[in-house]
Amino acid sequence: MRYTQTFIKLSYLIIIVFLGCKTSNKKESENKDTAQKEIIKKEEAIQNPLITHMYTADPSAHVFNGKLYIYPSHDIESTVTNDEEGNHFNMKDYHVFSMDSIPGEVIDYGKALDVKQVAWAKKQLWAPDAAEKNGTYYLYFPAKDSENIFRIGVATSKKPTGPFTPLPNPIPGSFSIDPSVFKDNDGSYYMYFGGIMGGQLQRWTTGVYLPKDEYPANDSAALSPKIAKLATDMVHFETPPKDVQILDKEGNPIRTGDHDRRFFEAAWMHKYQGKYYFSYSTGDTHKIVYATATNPYGPFTYQGVILKPVIGWTNHHSIVKYKGKWYLFYHDSSLSNGQTHLRCVKVVELHYNTDGSIQTIDPLLK
Numbered sequence: 001m002r003y004t005q006t007f008i009k010l011s012y013l014i015i016i017v018f019l020g021c022k023t024s025n026k027k028e029s030e031n032k033d034t035a036q037k038e039i040i041k042k043e044e045a046i047q048n049p050l051i052t053h054m055y056t057a058d059p060s061a062h063v064f065n066g067k068l069y070i071y072p073s074h075d076i077e078s079t080v081t082n083d084e085e086g087n088h089f090n091m092k093d094y095h096v097f098s099m100d101s102i103p104g105e106v107i108d109y110g111k112a113l114d115v116k117q118v119a120w121a122k123k124q125l126w127a128p129d130a131a132e133k134n135g136t137y138y139l140y141f142p143a144k145d146s147e148n149i150f151r152i153g154v155a156t157s158k159k160p161t162g163p164f165t166p167l168p169n170p171i172p173g174s175f176s177i178d179p180s181v182f183k184d185n186d187g188s189y190y191m192y193f194g195g196i197m198g199g200q201l202q203r204w205t206t207g208v209y210l211p212k213d214e215y216p217a218n219d220s221a222a223l224s225p226k227i228a229k230l231a232t233d234m235v236h237f238e239t240p241p242k243d244v245q246i247l248d249k250e251g252n253p254i255r256t257g258d259h260d261r262r263f264f265e266a267a268w269m270h271k272y273q274g275k276y277y278f279s280y281s282t283g284d285t286h287k288i289v290y291a292t293a294t295n296p297y298g299p300f301t302y303q304g305v306i307l308k309p310v311i312g313w314t315n316h317h318s319i320v321k322y323k324g325k326w327y328l329f330y331h332d333s334s335l336s337n338g339q340t341h342l343r344c345v346k347v348v349e350l351h352y353n354t355d356g357s358i359q360t361i362d363p364l365l366k
Ligand code: FUB
Pocket: 057, 058, 073, 089, 126, 127, 177, 178, 195, 265, 266, 314, 315, 316
């Protein structure tokens, strides 16, 4: 009897602690929103939004035929309230933009793809990316399917600006979000992808989708982003996705509890002086950080912070060389006075030190 009472008391305690954690997560997000609004009053974010006639986010920038193109998400007002599944990011289409110079005019080419055209996709067109091969342009995008599982789809066009025609099915074996396609010097293409929490990466720890979150313990290796080499047709994986390992300078895997350095979402790959730079968002610590390796698969060694937290909850970026200079494209929520799901794309020049390290950018410093 005494054991039963103790058990009941313990169960209550666990439920109270659990509910407390949930509330504190929500509070953390609400506090961050309030804090960000106060920051906006005090300071201005360094760069002006590139696009102001609509909300844009997650900018993937590429140079095709000597011109710079931006492939962002198209944020919209949504009646869906803020939740941990990210349902308030309820985007329905993509536009493509171009620039001839930075700074310079940004051209909007109109709607390039609508979720209604994509047979397998139900909702939430999140961060896309693009690649070119033999005169065909490929738009890679995540969306939730009819079972609310994120998959990665492809749409093609003969023009970098679209309109794009989607394939009827997502890439077989694809899952989670934030595809980023990198072309190596030997003509191989690799897709890096994955995102935790709303991005569902934590539901793929067994290789099949689990309809519940399974996070490794705080002192275990953090969830890894994925890499898959693209097949020559650009619309299949050549091999099943592999983990991208991120290690600290001592060679130990970055751990789940290391929120300042562990992977959250927004993978990007670029090459600088023959080295592979894998950059990503740390999510709830709101940074863009990077790790380097001598080959596209890694393991990657953590190096440091590229971009400190921006106005808004999410941080997402791309890095591109254009006309001899390196640029960081990113977003913040300054155009909507700090609303998490209504963001605007920005660009700032990126600088390397002589040892190849990247100089940290503080978006709130004038
Ligand atoms: O835009 C929706 C999601 O927010 C992206 O997929 C994430 O990277 C974050 O920016």
